[in-house]
Amino acid sequence: MERSDILEKVQVPPELPVVQALEKMDRAAQQILLVTDGDGRLVGTVTDGDVRRALLEGVNLREPVERIMNPRPRVLPAGSSPEDARQLMIDHGIRHVPLVDNLGRVVDLIMWQELFLPRKEVHPEKVVIMAGGQGTRLDPFTRILPKPMIPLRDKPIIEVIMEKFHRQGLSRFILCLGYKAEIIRLYFNGDSRPYNIEFVQEDSPLGTAGALSLLNGYLDDTFLLTNCDIIVEMDYAHLLQYHREQQNSITIVGALKEFVVPYGVLRTEDNSFRIEEKPNFHFLVNTGVYVLEPAVLPLVPGGTKIDMPELIHAAQDQGFKIGVYPHHGRWFDIGQWDEYQQTLKFFETMGFGG
Template identity: 35%
Template sequence: MKREIDFKGRRIDQHTTILEAMKLMDKIDHKLLIITKEKSFLGLLSAGDIQRAIIGDKSLDTRVTEILRDNIRVATPKDSFPEIKSLMLKYRMELCPVLDEQNNIVAIYFWEDIFKDPKPYSQSTFNLPVIIMAGGKGTRLKPITNIIPKPLVPLGEKPIVEWIIDSFNKVGVQDFYFTVNYKKEMIEEYFNNIQRDYETKYFVEDKPLGTAGSLHLLKNIITSTFFVTNCDILIEDDYTEMLKYHKENGNELTAISAVKHFEVPYGTMEFKENGILTALKEKPSFNMFINAGMYILEPHLLDEIPENEFFHITTLMEKIMERNGKVGVFPVSEGSWMDIGQWDEYNKTSKKLGFQGINQ
């Protein structure tokens, strides 16, 4: 009897849309799916394929078969296990299907089974400055922020901001710059008393300066491309791919954007002049790309931020566009973006990472 292939929930068919594929990737926490038509193999779909499609102005309702790559990597029954293992290691493949001459899947090798790690991580690295905006009072996380600053709110056994730093440190980042104000001494004291292999520097904003005003403090200090991140968000995605897109597209500023799905819990009505009903929609849903709170900037933009003035990063984006500069958007899935700045989202993130939330 022929053994049934175990796809581990990573199989989709040719009718699946980009949005449906993104939701499945978030649900199973894996970024590579197998596309089939009945029993035949059609292709592999990665998170990178989806990001390139969205950047290329493809609708989220587009079928995945319209965005498939030709240059995918698969194995054949003639390939030995060491050869397949080497292929997966070289290209950091979450899975590798084995195809016969009729293009049927006869076996699948999974990264977690071979390498005993949950998933592969990019071997590409970079060492660029990362600025962490940590000056706010964290009012949405009260009462705990009455005692400690928001960046030090615990998420499991370490504070929120250390999760952010560790995610960048994994890809080679060594230099972190904090813009601080509220309870700044506690933040500096924390990092002075832990073991670490990276540098932290602190720049004080004497008053609230918005989401970008404090970046002026780094003028003439940062001279290379740099990342900026809020201190209350986590993004599980490939930072090297974000940087690659930013550079290849020639952007002055790239904003990371998360797909957000909204559902209206009511039936809606559309009507025209004199109140004549034209359409009914029962609990409609829609998708939007939201500002995820992480950015990549070129250093000359620090010259465009006014000194000691309240200034939002969205205002900087508008200034760039007004002079016909390039502002890019790099999309990530809804599940890749975690907001920790309010209690509901904080507890969702805690649960996702395997920790108990906090009852406020």
């Protein structure tokens, strides 16, 4: 993408509603927005971190984006060297440096990955994928194939998920199997792949967390956990960094979800009355993707069905710190037919692969 194209895609006016700004940030995929006035002068920036704080604070997404922007971002004058930008990033822990002319107009944007990440980072954390469920919401398809093997374009869902992790440097996977496990084992015991796979087997259905009781000896450090029907387009390095900075024992990835009420809602307050046509609401919903510390594993009873919400509540009761990582980008829950069909259509039209 040309530099001028990037600058155009990341600039927004101060009065743009936050929800529209988030959509633009998602499309631009640069993890920053430059808030500029009508003359192109920089008045603030909005980063992923600013968005996460706003979502956790419950900011009204209909408010203007200037409500959540940083009005005093670190900048450099036009013509500054990459070394100047590198040092500024290191000194202040930032990932983007706008370059501005003597009138304060944005002329360039230098990004962390250009200076520090010429190649893919490698992460040692393991990824646990819960792939043992029966997939009853996708019946009758799952009478023949286990849910992880449902195709998304030319690959099964579970392989698409693993390849997306692998592209971000995560290459150690543990698949927790149950229903029709032999089909999944046979598929992955064939051609060699550039990542490592281990299998554990449930003797009976253990829910979305119960199989963690089988992982003694497998996990001795921070790990990621995901369901086998969830695809989240996100930066996992940022997620892991956030988890450690917050010193969480469990971090839940919460995705921003819009819900539209398809009716006119009657609003009555005191003696006043109005009709709000088809209002929309935004909530952070649980994606089924988590980061966990091995210290919580003893809370999972052996051989007992338990789901992640129960484990999280048990961890809270024991004083473990639980956090939420707000995610405002794309995510797909393929666990039921309508969501599967929509995801399949999106992947076809957008050219997403495994």
